[in-house]
Amino acid sequence: MCVKRFRNRFILPLLALFATSAGTAAPPAVIEACKACHDVDGSGVGKPYVPIIAGTPPVHIEEALYAYKDGARQCTIEPVMCDTVALLSDDDIADLAEYYGKLPRYSHATTFNEELVARGEAVHRDLCARCHVPPDDPDVADVLGYPLHGQRADYLRYALKAYVDGTRENLLEEMEEKIGRLRHGDVEALVHYYVSY
Ligand code: HEC
Ligand code: HEC
Structure with a gap:
């Protein structure tokens, strides 16, 4: 009994330490x-x-x-x-x-519409893919933009609308030019495409 209590008190914290170092860093x-x-x-x-x-x-x-x-x-x-x-x-x-x-990025995909996903993917390939690649793409650290695939829908909608309305300053002229080329409905299509990832 005494030994068991000893083990619980001292071995379990040690095991927890090993578990932490084997997985993601603290x-x-x-x-x-x-x-x-x-x-x-x-x-x-x-x-x-x-x-x-x-x-x-x-x-x-x-x-x-x-x-x-x-x-x-x-x-x-x-x-x-x-x-x-x-x-x-x-x-x-x-x-x-x-x-x-x-840390791994878990998909938060809620519901998305397949037609919008297809339209969003086409817009993305045409205007955005050079600078925004998925988080597991080998070039993700080297491209200019952040990964948008798997991002939360409400955040994407908010950020994109802010660029479109001009309430969020565009740090890159090239992105500003591409955002300026989005047509009515493209923002929603892009959101569906990115969250479907
Ligand atoms: C020339 C490279 C480039 C292109 C092309 C480009 N972006 Fe970006 N994008 C960036 C960079 C760099 C940032 C980060 C700068 C900032 O904070 O404003 C960014 C930021 C963003 C953000 C904010 C991300 C966040 O997590 O806050 C969104 C959303 C976004 N871009 C969407 C798009 C979409 C949609 C297109 C295509 C229509 C596009 N971008 C085209 C480089 C680019
Ligand atoms: C009160 C809530 C809150 C706290 C606390 C907070 N954040 Fe944020 N964070 C946000 C919001 C909201 C945004 C989006 C802001 C915007 O651009 O409008 C954000 C944006 C970010 C971004 C940009 C992500 C992207 O995709 O563009 C990073 C990175 C970040 N936070 C890291 C941190 C870190 C690290 C800390 C702690 C030092 C922190 N945040 C504390 C709410 C918070």
């Missing part, structure tokens, strides 16, 4: 500042406007965090996001990017 302590919205698994806590950040290559997560920090990207919907990021050190940013980037 999150950095600074994740406390993010998990209320993005959760520890990077898939978000269910708030529609919070993007999925799991599986976005670290280089793109860092780009996004620095863009919020220096004001190139604004947090129109959730000012707390920008207030939080403003306090991060360069090391915090590197650690968080590394941690979230290594």
